[in-house]
Amino acid sequence: MTDAIVLDEPQEAFEEQALPATRVRGYWQSVFYRLRHDPVTLVFATIVLLIVLAAVFAPLLAPFDPYKESIVGRLKPLGWRDHPLGTDELGRDMLSRLLFGGRVSLLMGVVPVLIASMVGGMLGVIGGFVGGRTNTAIMRTMDVFYAFPSVLLAVAIAGAMGGGMANGMLALTLVFIPPMCRVAETATTQVRALDFIEAARASGARTMTIIRYHVLGNVLGPVFIYASSLVSVSILLASGLSFLGLGVRPPLPDWGLMLSTLRQSIYVVPLVCALPGLAIFITSICCNLVSDGLRAAMDVRM
Amino acid sequence: MRPLSNGDFRLDPRDRGGPLQPLLIARDLRKHFPVKGTGGKSVKAVDGVSFTVRKGETLGVVGESGCGKSTLARLLLHLVVPDAGELVFDGDLVDTRELPVDELRRQVQIVFQDSYSSLNPRMPVRDSVAFGPFVQGKKKQQARDIAGEMLGKVGLDPDLFGPRYPHELSGGQKQRVNIARALATDPRMVILDEPVSALDKSVEAQVLNLLRGLKRQFNLTYLFISHDLNVVRYLSDRVLVMYLGRAVEIGPIDAVFERPLHPYTRALLASRPSMDPARRIEEAPISGDPPNPIDPPSGCRFHTRCPFAETPCETTDPALGIWEGPQSHVAACHMHDVASGHSRLAYG
Numbered sequence: 275m276t277d278a279i280v281l282d283e284p285q286e287a288f289e290e291q292a293l294p295a296t297r298v299r300g301y302w303q304s305v306f307y308r309l310r311h312d313p314v315t316l317v318f319a320t321i322v323l324l325i326v327l328a329a330v331f332a333p334l335l336a337p338f339d340p341y342k343e344s345i346v347g348r349l350k351p352l353g354w355r356d357h358p359l360g361t362d363e364l365g366r367d368m369l370s371r372l373l374f375g376g377r378v379s380l381l382m383g384v385v386p387v388l389i390a391s392m393v394g395g396m397l398g399v400i401g402g403f404v405g406g407r408t409n410t411a412i413m414r415t416m417d418v419f420y421a422f423p424s425v426l427l428a429v430a431i432a433g434a435m436g437g438g439m440a441n442g443m444l445a446l447t448l449v450f451i452p453p454m455c456r457v458a459e460t461a462t463t464q465v466r467a468l469d470f471i472e473a474a475r476a477s478g479a480r481t482m483t484i485i486r487y488h489v490l491g492n493v494l495g496p497v498f499i500y501a502s503s504l505v506s507v508s509i510l511l512a513s514g515l516s517f518l519g520l521g522v523r524p525p526l527p528d529w530g531l532m533l534s535t536l537r538q539s540i541y542v543v544p545l546v547c548a549l550p551g552l553a554i555f556i557t558s559i560c561c562n563l564v565s566d567g568l569r570a571a572m573d574v575r576m
Numbered sequence: 577m578r579p580l581s582n583g584d585f586r587l588d589p590r591d592r593g594g595p596l597q598p599l600l601i602a603r604d605l606r607k608h609f610p611v612k613g614t615g616g617k618s619v620k621a622v623d624g625v626s627f628t629v630r631k632g633e634t635l636g637v638v639g640e641s642g643c644g645k646s647t648l649a650r651l652l653l654h655l656v657v658p659d660a661g662e663l664v665f666d667g668d669l670v671d672t673r674e675l676p677v678d679e680l681r682r683q684v685q686i687v688f689q690d691s692y693s694s695l696n697p698r699m700p701v702r703d704s705v706a707f708g709p710f711v712q713g714k715k716k717q718q719a720r721d722i723a724g725e726m727l728g729k730v731g732l733d734p735d736l737f738g739p740r741y742p743h744e745l746s747g748g749q750k751q752r753v754n755i756a757r758a759l760a761t762d763p764r765m766v767i768l769d770e771p772v773s774a775l776d777k778s779v780e781a782q783v784l785n786l787l788r789g790l791k792r793q794f795n796l797t798y799l800f801i802s803h804d805l806n807v808v809r810y811l812s813d814r815v816l817v818m819y820l821g822r823a824v825e826i827g828p829i830d831a832v833f834e835r836p837l838h839p840y841t842r843a844l845l846a847s848r849p850s851m852d853p854a855r856r857i858e859e860a861p862i863s864g865d866p867p868n869p870i871d872p873p874s875g876c877r878f879h880t881r882c883p884f885a886e887t888p889c890e891t892t893d894p895a896l897g898i899w900e901g902p903q904s905h906v907a908a909c910h911m912h913d914v915a916s917g918h919s920r921l922a923y924g
Contacts, residue, residue: 468693469693473758477707477711478681488707
């Protein structure tokens with residue numbers, strides 16, 4: 275029985291081989307570092323930023339009042355007189371309407387996703403962390419919403435509540451809560467199983483304290499990535515609702531609504547009619563690509 | 577025999593029971609985890625374990641994987657709530673008005689095996705260490721100061737390592753942080769759940785020595801769980817051997833290692849690789865896997881693998897002898913029970 279390991283008595287000073295003196299980077303710092311070295315994402319992020327700025331400063335940028343109609347100047351092609359992008363079926367300036375329409379479309383793209391991430395994220399974190407019956411109750415309720423295709427659900431809710439921008443947003447929010455909740459729940463369940471949660475509990479921390487300090491930071495990443503990918507979906511769905519007459523009401527300019535009313539004139543001024551669609555397409559594809567870049571930068575196992 | 581190492585033990589200011597009151601008494605602890613789809617059957621992870629931990633000692637807990645060691649560790653902190661049995665900490669019954677669980681957690685802390693998952697990956701390690709004191713009522717800055725001090729005590733420069741994230745540290749450094757985290761709340765007892773099992777040998781030795789030094793410096797009592805017998809021997813004063821959710825032998829470390837009473841302990845000790853090539857193990861001293869803890873064998877749980885199994889072993893469950901003092905060395909085996917009817921009575 276002499277196999278016991280023989281060790282020196284405890285040394286007072288531990289010779290810790292210091293790591294090379296690299297700059298210590300936090301998680302978000304490292305995300306920004308990776309983003310800075312990703313030119314594709316940077317380019318598309320710049321485009322998104324420009325679109326947002328154009329929408330925000332629409333009153334300054336628009337050459338005309340977007341509501342000013344003109345009987346004589348109806349459905350004019352690109353570059354007609356002072357209208358670089360032509361006019362619509364009521365003679366309103368297309369450029370001005372597209373700029374102002376961007377405000378509505380972007381709002382419809384961002385606000386429902388924002389509210390849904392907060393509500394769905396909260397439900398998911400609570401369900402995932404508490405587990406058991408609470409979780410089953412929350413997630414099965416979400417599954418009920420999942421049973422419908424998202425477009426159908428949005429149309430059904432907006433249709434039941436009547437049109438209008440607020441109702442459209444509410445419908446979209448309700449559509450996005452279940453997937454958001456699921457993402458948050460999955461992330462929380464993964465975190466909950468780790469020892470540091472148990473260690474925090476062993477220090478006497480209450481559930482809410484643990485969620486606040488240890489869970490949220492780890493769930494925020496996946497939720498944010500998913501939310502960014504939903505923005506383009508939301509813009510598309512919002513345009514779809516407006517196209518069907520369930521979202522924004524005329525004469526408020528909105529890309530989907532403009533597409534809907536201009537489609538009868540597609541043989542008269544095809545290029546002008548395509549413009550709102552082009553705006554939707556560019557915005558949503560840029561949002562998607564930025565979201566992909568964010569995912570690549572953030573989805574790192576540390 | 578090595579003298580038990582609590583000679584220089586000082587009583588804690590929070591002491592209530594006096595030097596002779598054991599710091600922790602576990603009485604018939606039980607935890608069964610229900611298994612889905614088996615019709616109400618359950619894994620008997622810990623099935624009636626009793627032991628005491630005296631003030632200032634290190635009690636080692638050894639056993640194969642799956643014998644309930646880690647569940648036992650979590651039961652002691654009520655991280656897993658026991659189904660039955662009681663815990664007495666310094667004379668106070670835990671989870672009653674005498675000593676609420678929150679109060680227990682101010683005095684007992686735990687270090688886990690997986691140094692990676694026991695630190696929040698999105699938190700600088702100093703904040704992880706400061707979290708305990710902060711939760712227990714210290715101001716943020718105060719907690720951060722304590723964290724810096726504790727990092728220093730475990731041999732990590734707080735200015736260099738404090739702001740780092742766990743993925744920027746090595747396994748040994750992370751485990752040091754975990755030890756600092758456990759000590760930051762000034763506990764009287766630390767449960768070490770395989771703290772060095774995931775570390776390589778040289779780092780393991782450093783961390784073990786660190787644990788020894790900290791024990792002396794902070795006047796701690798350890799419950800040290802490991803499957804590595806050499807490590808347990810190096811650190812412990814007494815040892816508890818577990819098999820399939822039961823305690824099969826308990827006694828002073830040298831007594832158990834030199835005169836093991838239970839056939840399982842003997843097999844466990846024989847299974848250590850020898851440093852001497854001439855004493856190479858030719859045959860596995862213990863064969864097969866441990867039985868399924870959902871349906872543990874009748875009688876003595878070890879009888880399916882025991883070379884000395886006889887009829888009484890299959891029918892009667894042997895009891896662990898009565899604890900008679902710090903030097904008492906007892907085993908739950910019919911060969912050490914005169915009344916059992918086993919033919920090979922070894923009056924150990």
